[in-house]
Amino acid sequence: MKRCSIARRAIFHYTCPVPTKVIAVANQKGGVGKTTTAINLAACLAALGRRVLLFDLDPQANATSGLGLEKIEGGSAYRVLLGEGGLLDKIRNTAYDRLEVIPSEVDLCGLDIELARSDNHLQRVTGVLQPVLDSQRFDLILVDCPPSLGILTLNAFAASDGVLVPLQCEYYALEGISMLNRIMGQLHDTGVNPNLELLGVVMTMFDGRTKLSQQVVSEVREHFGDKVFDILIPRSTRLAEAPSFGKPIIYYDKYSAGAAAYELLAQEVAARLDRVPEAAVQAATQSPEPAPAQTVSQAGPT
Ligand SMILES: Nc1ncnc2c1ncn2[C@@H]1O[C@H](COP(=O)(O)OP(=O)(O)OP(=O)(O)O)[C@@H](O)[C@H]1O
Numbered sequence: 283m284k285r286c287s288i289a290r291r292a293i294f295h296y297t298c299p300v301p302t303k304v305i306a307v308a309n310q311k312g313g314v315g316k317t318t319t320a321i322n323l324a325a326c327l328a329a330l331g332r333r334v335l336l337f338d339l340d341p342q343a344n345a346t347s348g349l350g351l352e353k354i355e356g357g358s359a360y361r362v363l364l365g366e367g368g369l370l371d372k373i374r375n376t377a378y379d380r381l382e383v384i385p386s387e388v389d390l391c392g393l394d395i396e397l398a399r400s401d402n403h404l405q406r407v408t409g410v411l412q413p414v415l416d417s418q419r420f421d422l423i424l425v426d427c428p429p430s431l432g433i434l435t436l437n438a439f440a441a442s443d444g445v446l447v448p449l450q451c452e453y454y455a456l457e458g459i460s461m462l463n464r465i466m467g468q469l470h471d472t473g474v475n476p477n478l479e480l481l482g483v484v485m486t487m488f489d490g491r492t493k494l495s496q497q498v499v500s501e502v503r504e505h506f507g508d509k510v511f512d513i514l515i516p517r518s519t520r521l522a523e524a525p526s527f528g529k530p531i532i533y534y535d536k537y538s539a540g541a542a543a544y545e546l547l548a549q550e551v552a553a554r555l556d557r558v559p560e561a562a563v564q565a566a567t568q569s570p571e572p573a574p575a576q577t578v579s580q581a582g583p584t
């Protein structure tokens with residue numbers, strides 16, 4: 283039985299092109315490691331062979347500078363989100379294979395107010411991403427969200443398959459998480475995005491020498507169960523330094539603890555993304571109805 287299921291899954295992966303997954307990296311709390319996680323996860327997944335697009339949706343543009351990209355006026359998604367031009371034209375290469383970026387710049391700041399007045403204001407990112415999804419250029423799009431649950435983050439949620447929540451190993455880690463959960467539930471239940479799921483929770487800035495870090499991890503595991511990734515991202519000076527050199531940690535200090543942690547996180551994330559619901563596997567691998575036998579007259583002259 284188990285062997286049969288493994289065989290079905292193999293057939294599924296062989297025969298069904300897997301659509302691009304969109305993952306929002308979000309937590310309305312500031313400074314918890316969203317951007318550090320987005321940059322390093324993107325780089326590690328690209329190093330694993332995935333084609334990754336990092337969409338910087340935070341006006342602070344930290345993911346853009348952390349990957350060593352100069353800000354170019356008019357280079358962000360700002361105009362596209364207001365209806366001018368296409369998002370494919372905003373995609374820029376990085377110094378790393380299979381890793382591309384849609385940069386941000388400070389003008390994204392104004393979008394919250396401008397979009398609030400427009401129709402369909404929660405579906406703007408969904409709309410502009412469609413040609414990127416259709417292009418099948420990427421296996422994964424990671425969206426680095428700003429530290430708020432404003433319109434930009436809600437747009438990212440509306441366009442995403444999953445949300446990845448970095449939580450800092452500190453006393454107030456879970457503060458505000460019920461609000462984030464409630465908003466995800468509302469987007470799900472109101473039909474704005476019925477597919478939205480929590481992909482997982484990643485604990486950041488873990489310091490194994492302190493009791494507090496360990497207590498916070500066990501409290502979060504109690505709350506989120508196996509949604510919490512096994513790997514804990516350590517507090518590390520090398521991780522904090524890397525963005526000022528415009529490099530992901532695996533290119534800044536390949537043998538550091540931070541690099542090893544993000545490599546392991548990438549493997550866990552890849553495994554979760556590759557999980558296909560059994561129903562989809564069955565539907566795709568069920569043998570087709572036998573075709574009715576063709577009669578000579580239906581077949582026509584040979
Ligand atoms: N594991 C870590 N060890 C040490 N420093 C870290 C680690 N992760 C992130 N930092 C540092 O903490 C600060 C905040 O991290 P980061 O910018 O990734 O958070 P953020 O959630 O994206 O912040 P914001 O909410 O402002 O967008 C940065 O200076 C970053 O370099």
Ligand SMILES: [Mg+2]
Pocket residue numbers: 316317318340342344427
């Ligand atoms: Mg950030």
